[in-house]
Amino acid sequence: MTAAILGTMIVLLLLGFPMMVPLIIGSMVGFVGLFGGLGQLETLVQQVIAGIQPASLIAVPMFIFAAEIMTRGQSAARLIDLVMAFLGHIKGGLAISTAGACTMFGAVSGSTQATVVAVGGPLRPRLLKAGYSDKFTLALIINASDIAFLIPPSIGMIIYGVVSGTSISELFLAGIGPGLLILLLFSIYSYIYAVRHNVPTEPAATWPERFRAMRRAIWPLGFPVIIIGGIYGGIFSPTEAAAACVLYAIVLEMIVFREVSPRQLYATAKSTGLITAVVFILVGAGAAFSYVISFAQIPQAILGGIGIDGMGPYGVLFTISIAFFIGCMFVDPIVVILILVPIFAPVVQATGLDPVLVGTIVTLQVAIGSATPPFGCDIFTAIAVFRRPYWEVIRGTPPFIAILLSVSVALIYFPQIALFLRDISISR
Amino acid sequence: MTNDPDPSRDATAIPGPSPVDAAVLAAAEAVQAQDDIDDGLYESGLPGPLGLLDKGIARLEAFALAFGVLAMAFNTTSNVVGRFVFGQSLYFSEEINQALIVLITFAGISYAARHGRHIRMSAITDALPFRERKAMMVITSGVTAVLLLALSWYALTYVMTQAGRGRVLPALRIPQWWILVWVPAGLFLTGLQYALTALKNLTDPEIWLSTATRDGYDLPHKDKAP
Amino acid sequence: DTWRYAFEEALDEVQGVYAQKFKEEVEANSDHEVQLFPFGTLGESDNIMEQAQSGILQFVNQSPGFTGALIPEAQVFFVPYLLPEDQDQLVSFFRNSETITSIFPELYAEQGLELLKMYPEGEVMLTTKTPVESPADLSDVKVRVMTNPLLVESYRAFGATPTPLPWGETYGGLQTGIIDGQENPAFFIESTRMYEVTDHITRLGHNNFTTALMANQEFFEGLDEADQQVIQAAADAAFDHIIDYQQGLTETALEAIMEAKPAMTVTTLTEEQRAPFRETAGDVEATFLEIGGPRAQEVLDQMKADLEAAAAS
Ligand code: NA
Ligand code: NA
Numbered sequence: 006m007t008a009a010i011l012g013t014m015i016v017l018l019l020l021g022f023p024m025m026v027p028l029i030i031g032s033m034v035g036f037v038g039l040f041g042g043l044g045q046l047e048t049l050v051q052q053v054i055a056g057i058q059p060a061s062l063i064a065v066p067m068f069i070f071a072a073e074i075m076t077r078g079q080s081a082a083r084l085i086d087l088v089m090a091f092l093g094h095i096k097g098g099l100a101i102s103t104a105g106a107c108t109m110f111g112a113v114s115g116s117t118q119a120t121v122v123a124v125g126g127p128l129r130p131r132l133l134k135a136g137y138s139d140k141f142t143l144a145l146i147i148n149a150s151d152i153a154f155l156i157p158p159s160i161g162m163i164i165y166g167v168v169s170g171t172s173i174s175e176l177f178l179a180g181i182g183p184g185l186l187i188l189l190l191f192s193i194y195s196y197i198y199a200v201r202h203n204v205p206t207e208p209a210a211t212w213p214e215r216f217r218a219m220r221r222a223i224w225p226l227g228f229p230v231i232i233i234g235g236i237y238g239g240i241f242s243p244t245e246a247a248a249a250c251v252l253y254a255i256v257l258e259m260i261v262f263r264e265v266s267p268r269q270l271y272a273t274a275k276s277t278g279l280i281t282a283v284v285f286i287l288v289g290a291g292a293a294f295s296y297v298i299s300f301a302q303i304p305q306a307i308l309g310g311i312g313i314d315g316m317g318p319y320g321v322l323f324t325i326s327i328a329f330f331i332g333c334m335f336v337d338p339i340v341v342i343l344i345l346v347p348i349f350a351p352v353v354q355a356t357g358l359d360p361v362l363v364g365t366i367v368t369l370q371v372a373i374g375s376a377t378p379p380f381g382c383d384i385f386t387a388i389a390v391f392r393r394p395y396w397e398v399i400r401g402t403p404p405f406i407a408i409l410l411s412v413s414v415a416l417i418y419f420p421q422i423a424l425f426l427r428d429i430s431i432s433r
Numbered sequence: 434m435t436n437d438p439d440p441s442r443d444a445t446a447i448p449g450p451s452p453v454d455a456a457v458l459a460a461a462e463a464v465q466a467q468d469d470i471d472d473g474l475y476e477s478g479l480p481g482p483l484g485l486l487d488k489g490i491a492r493l494e495a496f497a498l499a500f501g502v503l504a505m506a507f508n509t510t511s512n513v514v515g516r517f518v519f520g521q522s523l524y525f526s527e528e529i530n531q532a533l534i535v536l537i538t539f540a541g542i543s544y545a546a547r548h549g550r551h552i553r554m555s556a557i558t559d560a561l562p563f564r565e566r567k568a569m570m571v572i573t574s575g576v577t578a579v580l581l582l583a584l585s586w587y588a589l590t591y592v593m594t595q596a597g598r599g600r601v602l603p604a605l606r607i608p609q610w611w612i613l614v615w616v617p618a619g620l621f622l623t624g625l626q627y628a629l630t631a632l633k634n635l636t637d638p639e640i641w642l643s644t645a646t647r648d649g650y651d652l653p654h655k656d657k658a659p
Numbered sequence: 660d661t662w663r664y665a666f667e668e669a670l671d672e673v674q675g676v677y678a679q680k681f682k683e684e685v686e687a688n689s690d691h692e693v694q695l696f697p698f699g700t701l702g703e704s705d706n707i708m709e710q711a712q713s714g715i716l717q718f719v720n721q722s723p724g725f726t727g728a729l730i731p732e733a734q735v736f737f738v739p740y741l742l743p744e745d746q747d748q749l750v751s752f753f754r755n756s757e758t759i760t761s762i763f764p765e766l767y768a769e770q771g772l773e774l775l776k777m778y779p780e781g782e783v784m785l786t787t788k789t790p791v792e793s794p795a796d797l798s799d800v801k802v803r804v805m806t807n808p809l810l811v812e813s814y815r816a817f818g819a820t821p822t823p824l825p826w827g828e829t830y831g832g833l834q835t836g837i838i839d840g841q842e843n844p845a846f847f848i849e850s851t852r853m854y855e856v857t858d859h860i861t862r863l864g865h866n867n868f869t870t871a872l873m874a875n876q877e878f879f880e881g882l883d884e885a886d887q888q889v890i891q892a893a894a895d896a897a898f899d900h901i902i903d904y905q906q907g908l909t910e911t912a913l914e915a916i917m918e919a920k921p922a923m924t925v926t927t928l929t930e931e932q933r934a935p936f937r938e939t940a941g942d943v944e945a946t947f948l949e950i951g952g953p954r955a956q957e958v959l960d961q962m963k964a965d966l967e968a969a970a971a972s
Contacts, residue, residue, distance in 0.1 A: 021558035022573045023551040025542075029580060045715055047591040050584070054616060055706050057538055058531050060825035063505065066537065070502055158831050166830075168669060168699070170850050173830050239836025241513045242828045248509030271499050272469040278498025279470075282541020283550055285534065299700045343699035347670060379554075388552045396556035516822060516837075520799065524811050524823045598712065598770060600705075603728045604806045604823065606950065 035297030056292025111153030333374020478644030539619025
């Protein structure tokens with residue numbers, strides 16, 4: 006039954022249906038199967054609506070809006086000019102800066118989708134202009150956004166901590182190591198890519214040029230100050246930080262730079278709404294589909310079938326990694342955590358695994374899964390924002406996913422990558 | 434992808450390492466800056482007075498999208514200002530955002546359908562010959578229309594059920610169904626747009642992604658019927 | 660048959676323990692099976708409630724505070740200093756209260772729900788970054804509350820700045836200082852690690868978190884008498900179980916917190932210290948009468964009569 010539904014969905018997807026169709030049909034077939042008819046489709050509608058209502062999702066349209074205003078105006082260009090004045094002469098400098106920007110942005114955002122939009126929007130034209138292929142650029146953006154999920158704050162870790170009863174501050178500490186490791190590996194890959202494809206470097210900027218770039222970027226540098234200062238200074242939550250960025254972007258581009266007219270602001274708001282709708286209907290349809298999965302208790306059935314109880318710690322960790330990775334290919338990461346964490350909890354306890362390590366692995370897996378076909382949510386965010394065809398968006402991802410998966414394996418065999426920061430601060 | 438006919442995407446001015454990248458780059462910048470939809474140019478798929486009504490609805494959807502996003506930004510920042518400056522939270526702020534996100538999403542899916550913006554995986558259909566590609570467009574639009582129209586019916590009964598139960602929003606204390614009415618309306622209008630798209634593909638020689646958009650914004654060489 | 664039962668907490672929290680006992684009893688005394696769906700797996704609290712109303716779920720556990728959006732009278736459980744602080748009186752109240760055994764079942768029935776049991780989850784405690792002994796200590800302290808007018812009014816009356824914040828942002832908000840405190844039962848403070856980001860636990864004695872098990876009414880009335888008996892007996896057995904379980908729960912949770920964070924302080928306010936907080940209850944009662952629906956006055960009066968009866972027993 007499950008296999009038939011998944012198979013149908015993938016066929017519909019390949020036939021070029023709007024992506025909400027396979028998700029809705031998959032859920033409908035599930036509802037008819039579970040309840041023996043169409044009588045309970047009201048609950049399907051309820052789940053679609055519930056899927057788009059979590060308060061944390063508000064950050065997504067707000068960051069899209071801020072990023073669109075910044076790009077339409079001058080802020081984004083001036084910030085990137087600044088980075089390029091310092092890194093432009095290094096091979097792969099702009100790509101490395103993109104990964105770095107995702108990491109920085111991750112320190113203020115808990116969501117990979119917001120990162121795709123806020124960092125990818127302004128940087129993608131620059132990467133293309135610098136000579137990177139679109140395939141590489143898109144893959145870099147959607148995969149580097151995973152780092153945002155590992156660098157605190159992270160919505161995934163908060164949910165994992167609450168569901169499994171694990172210390173959230175320890176989880177936050179444990180995410181930093183793997184996050185920086187991924188940044189390092191992506192930077193190395195970017196360097197190799199730039200060398201192999203002979204991406205031209207810019208001539209090194211002179212110090213007067215660098216100072217000029219800094220002066221021009223002073224106002225836009227207010228964005229990181231507002232976000233980081235505002236969140237860690239206790240003024241607003243990550244979601245509210247997104248709205249504060251919108252306000253600052255409006256003030257900057259409309260009053261200080263006089264670059265954006267009220268008419269353009271209206272147009273920007275409209276296009277933000279359009280992108281939001283296109284992504285959120287899929288989030289909602291995905292929620293309805295995951296309802297079917299969890300109502301039918303499919304994960305429990307599958308796990309019972311593979312005999313997880315007899316596996317050693319490595320077997321359990323690999324099984325967990327694979328389960329979360331596959332789950333997030335189809336379903337929203339938060340829902341996957343809610344459904345799967347309690348199912349694995351007894352095994353984790355019986356095997357004596359460190360729940361903080363498991364939480365870090367889970368968070369990494371859901372971040373990777375969210376950038377993985379067919380239904381990873383970062384992919385459809387990228388399609389909506391960048392308006393590139395599906396295939397174009399996913400074509401360059403294999404090397405990045407390979408790097409991410411090797412970090413997952415490394416994390417299983419060398420847990421200290423995640424745990425050393427926590428162990429240092431606990432023994433303090 | 435080298436002969437993009439759209440002048441706004443003229444690639445000649447950009448010094449890039451290859452013409453292919455230059456075209457994509459121009460499109461990327463266009464997406465970022467100049468790709469606004471002009472509602473004044475929008476053509477409805479319906480004839481006569483129905484077409485006028487449809488154009489009016491399209492305008493309303495566009496307004497709902499812009500209003501929803503601006504109101505969300507205003508509401509969220511007001512809450513911060515209230516809490517931080519005046520020590521007073523807007524305790525209904527979260528519910529307003531929930532109402533707005535429903536409005537944006539369901540006004541937006543119809544607007545997106547009008548302009549062919551829904552996400553789809555076109556890799557395989559793009560590779561098909563013209564006739565087959567057109568046939569697929571009729572089938573996918575038609576099936577999508579039937580599905581969404583059916584779903585809009587269940588959404589309507591859901592909203593009526595909620596109205597009957599009398600559930601209110603805890604902070605605003607208004608009936609919850611007030612913020613849900615966009616759901617059946619949005620699904621119905623989206624379904625209608627897909628039905629009109631199927632019709633347009635049956636009656637017009639070219640291939641249409643929506644009543645107002647030809648297929649293949651990223652595939653210029655396929656823009657014209659052979 | 661397979662009966663489905665959803666609740667708002669994890670399997671090892673109070674509602675989960677209640678649900679497991681209920682399942683065990685039903686399965687031991689009938690040939691039906693009960694499938695449990697913990698927090699989040701079928702949606703938020705409101706979602707599972709609607710699913711029980713439409714018959715997808717046979718059983719749902721929802722706290723009356725949330726039910727307030729549907730049955731405004733249920734918000735009475737947010738009025739502070741209404742429930743007794745003494746455990747025996749509390750248990751006697753939940754067993755015998757006229758409000759719970761006759762008024763609320765009628766109100767729930769209007770929504771197509773068979774109210775099977777209301778039970779306490781534990782004393783609500785305030786956790787803050789600065790110590791609290793009097794309303795003055797709460798001045799300018801931002802306390803996170805659920806989005807409900809009565810909770811907002813309660814903390815305003817206590818002298819604090821009530822700050823509605825989504826639960827998902829509460830931990831981070833305490834960490835960065837957007838908010839300075841929150842309230843919950845001890846087991847929940849422990850399981851959600853709220854003690855990591857606050858320093859003081861204060862027992863104001865103002866409330867006990869109440870929750871309720873209900874069934875879809877059409878389903879329940881369609882059962883034969885024997886099955887209805889099995890369900891009632893299971894709900895009663897789970898109630899007894901949860902009362903026993905709770906005896907030590909608050910203490911165990913507080914010990915676990917102290918072990919994890921020895922610097923944490925736990926202060927039980929004296930009767931004199933509670934007096935100024937208790938005095939504010941009148942304001943909240945007034946708000947309840949205003950927004951508590953058509954039978955608010957009746958519910959409040961009967962609650963008070965029941966409480967007197969419980970105190971006398
Ligand atoms: Na983050
Ligand atoms: Na990602």
